[in-house]
Amino acid sequence: xxxxxxxxxxxxxxxxxxxxxxxxxxxxxxxxxxxxxxxxxxxxxxxxxxxxxxxxxxxxxxxxxxxxxxxxxxxxxxxxxxxxxxxxxxxxxxxxxxxxxxxxxxxxxxxxxxxxxxxxxxxxxxxxxxxxxxxxxxxxxxxxxxxxxxxxxxxxxxxxxxxxxxxxxxxxxxxxxxxxxxxxxxxxxxxxxxxxxxxxxxxxxxxxxxxxxxx
Numbered sequence: 001x002x003x004x005x006x007x008x009x010x011x012x013x014x015x016x017x018x019x020x021x022x023x024x025x026x027x028x029x030x031x032x033x034x035x036x037x038x039x040x041x042x043x044x045x046x047x048x049x050x051x052x053x054x055x056x057x058x059x060x061x062x063x064x065x066x067x068x069x070x071x072x073x074x075x076x077x078x079x080x081x082x083x084x085x086x087x088x089x090x091x092x093x094x095x096x097x098x099x100x101x102x103x104x105x106x107x108x109x110x111x112x113x114x115x116x117x118x119x120x121x122x123x124x125x126x127x128x129x130x131x132x133x134x135x136x137x138x139x140x141x142x143x144x145x146x147x148x149x150x151x152x153x154x155x156x157x158x159x160x161x162x163x164x165x166x167x168x169x170x171x172x173x174x175x176x177x178x179x180x181x182x183x184x185x186x187x188x189x190x191x192x193x194x195x196x197x198x199x200x201x202x203x204x205x206x207x208x209x210x211x212x213x214x215x
Contacts, residue, residue, distance in 0.1 A: 011029070012066050014029045014032075015027055015029065015081050015164040018073060018081065019074060023070070026066060026067065026070055027063075030063050034059065036172075037059060037062065037086065038055055038059060040086060040089055040172050041055050041058050041089055042055050043167070043172060044093055045096075046100075046101065048101065049096070049097070049100050052100065056112040058092055058093065059089075062085065062089045065088050065091075065092060066084075066085060069088070072170060076179050079178075080178065082178060083178055086182065087151070087182075094131050155201075155204060158200055158201075158203070158204070161193065162193055162196060162197040162200060164183065165179060165183070165190060165194050165195065165197050166184060166198065166201060168183075176190050176191050179189070179194070188200075
């Protein structure tokens, strides 16, 4: 969720202070973005690491890295401070995956990255889990497993860029402008891709027997 309009002037003041090296402003701005960054880290963290990697620990590493890079903020944050924090979160997660998964991460194709992000297996698995989150009862466990496999395969059939646009807009709740900045495309291009990706997702879901009726 984006910052409310009434708070934008305060955020602008914090950004200006961060650019001028104010550590307290960096901490305050990070806290403003913490929930959004938590959602991104939780979504992008490999499910194999859920039991041994704490999201709060990842966020702490993101903040510490941001502190060490604050003197480079003008050069690194041309797309905006939230996008800068998100970039650091991506890099931190990549390090976490390499450290904990090693060769397994490479075998899963995690070195094929889109704009420093994550591969098809990672994002499609997370999307499948969220889209099937309504199936929670024990009696639905087998159905969830069956649908998850079909949905995962279908989502991987989407192009990497369309899937990433969908992830950023729908699951990470980035604005259209933030999505465009992350991917290095125009706002119009990001908007058109999002509409196309939503349409494609609807077709994917409708192609899975019984999925729409069971939601």
